[in-house]
Amino acid sequence: MNKMKKLAFAVVAVAGFSGCASTPVAELPGAAAAPAAELKVMRALPSYGSMGGYRYRRFAAVAAAN
Numbered sequence: 001m002n003k004m005k006k007l008a009f010a011v012v013a014v015a016g017f018s019g020c021a022s023t024p025v026a027e028l029p030g031a032a033a034a035p036a037a038e039l040k041v042m043r044a045l046p047s048y049g050s051m052g053g054y055r056y057r058r059f060a061a062v063a064a065a066n
Contacts, residue, residue: 042061
């Protein structure tokens, strides 16, 4: 039974780390797409954040340029 619990835990861990359930699906551009002025993109900010001794890059959502 201990081996079965380890195997079940390993399967759940692999499924959780794979991100298959949390990855958003991008829509294909077409007639239903929003106008270019309303599209948002991620841009890096000039500052960094810090948490737990690690630095991380900060991002902001801005309107896409044509």
